[in-house]
Amino acid sequence: MQSALINGKKLCCSMLLKNCFRPLSAASGKLTNVEINDKTGVAVLTMNRLPVNGLNLDLLRDLLQSIQEIEKNKCRGLILTSASNTIFSAGLDITEMYKPDQERLKQFWNALQDVWLALYGSAVPTAAAINGHSPAGGCLLASSCEYRVMLPKYTIGLNETQLGIVAPKWFMSTFRNVLPRRIAEQALVQGKMFTSDEALKVGLVDELVASKEEALIKCEKFFASFSKTDPIARYLTKKQLRYNDMKELQDEKVQDVENFVSFVNQPTVQKSLGFYLESLKKKAK
Numbered sequence: 001m002q003s004a005l006i007n008g009k010k011l012c013c014s015m016l017l018k019n020c021f022r023p024l025s026a027a028s029g030k031l032t033n034v035e036i037n038d039k040t041g042v043a044v045l046t047m048n049r050l051p052v053n054g055l056n057l058d059l060l061r062d063l064l065q066s067i068q069e070i071e072k073n074k075c076r077g078l079i080l081t082s083a084s085n086t087i088f089s090a091g092l093d094i095t096e097m098y099k100p101d102q103e104r105l106k107q108f109w110n111a112l113q114d115v116w117l118a119l120y121g122s123a124v125p126t127a128a129a130i131n132g133h134s135p136a137g138g139c140l141l142a143s144s145c146e147y148r149v150m151l152p153k154y155t156i157g158l159n160e161t162q163l164g165i166v167a168p169k170w171f172m173s174t175f176r177n178v179l180p181r182r183i184a185e186q187a188l189v190q191g192k193m194f195t196s197d198e199a200l201k202v203g204l205v206d207e208l209v210a211s212k213e214e215a216l217i218k219c220e221k222f223f224a225s226f227s228k229t230d231p232i233a234r235y236l237t238k239k240q241l242r243y244n245d246m247k248e249l250q251d252e253k254v255q256d257v258e259n260f261v262s263f264v265n266q267p268t269v270q271k272s273l274g275f276y277l278e279s280l281k282k283k284a285k
């Protein structure tokens with residue numbers, strides 16, 4: 001009965017996908033794609049930097065532009081997802097940090113700060129359809145949304161300490177906004193990657209579903225739960241709750257870039273990043 005119901009919705013969704021989605025052309029950069037469902041007003045923002053949606057400067061800039069366009073268009077919701085079948089996002093593109101051009105390195109971190117501020121503070125309700133692995137920066141993006149639906153057998157988490165990196169304060173605040181403090185602390189110090197099942201159990205994700213289509217439907221349902229809520233009151237409430245986290249970064253944006261640049265340029269950090277990149281490449285062979 002349940003699967004018949006789900007199938008019914010699936011059919012409905014694929015019909016919607018065919019008939020109701022129009023691209024938001026201004027927001028569809030090379031590395032992101034935005035489609036708005038004309039019936040529901042919900043925008044699907046798809047990261048499309050294959051194979052792993054590594055967050056480099058260009059993807060971050062496209063993401064920011066897309067989020068801003070979705071806000072401008074007063075969409076009813078923003079669903080963040082991936083064009084890959086197995087990876088939501090591999091997090092920050094390590095090649096941006098390894099032997100970096102110094103000016104680009106600053107722009108890169110600044111772009112990440114701006115994407116986080118835009119997504120975490122978005123007036124439009126946000127949800128992530130996590131259709132693949134989501135380590136580090138990928139987890140940051142998903143956790144910045146208000147609701148998360150994940151597919152089974154993937155992993156998600158802030159694994160920075162496992163890479164010898166200290167996650168910035170605003171990564172940690174984002175995690176703490178989602179998880180009970182003690183679980184957040186344990187996971188952050190361990191650099192724990194949660195399986196989909198574990199993520200559901202601790203509340204890092206809200207639902208598990210079998211397919212991306214179902215994930216999109218669940219995210220739409222989450223937005224529909226606001227149908228009787230005043231949108232301004234909704235946004236102001238969210239803004240108040242997230243205010244301190246955002247203010248902390250806004251006040252320290254320049255210092256935060258300096259911290260990042262100085263951390264990344266340390267010879268020991270460069271060495272570790274080099275080894276890590278090599279290990280990823282070897283694994284791919």
Ligand SMILES: CCCCC/C=C\C/C=C\C=C\CC(=O)SCCNC(=O)CCNC(=O)[C@H](O)C(C)(C)COP(=O)(O)OP(=O)(O)OC[C@H]1O[C@@H](n2cnc3c(N)ncnc32)[C@H](O)[C@@H]1OP(=O)(O)O
Binds near residue numbers: 163167259264282
């Ligand atoms: C106190 C002061 C503090 C100041 C602040 C300081 C520091 C903060 C600094 C940094 C914060 C960083 C947060 C991050 O996001 S770091 C990135 C962390 N990401 C990871 O660890 C994920 C690594 N990748 C994987 O685990 C797997 O690739 C993945 C599970 C995502 C996919 O596996 P799959 O088997 O499908 O694919 P692969 O064969 O492994 O990869 C394909 C291809 O992509 C390359 N690649 C993968 N991930 C990255 C990446 N993050 N960056 C760059 N490149 C990546 C991989 O090397 C392969 O390349 P190629 O061999 O095909 O060329």
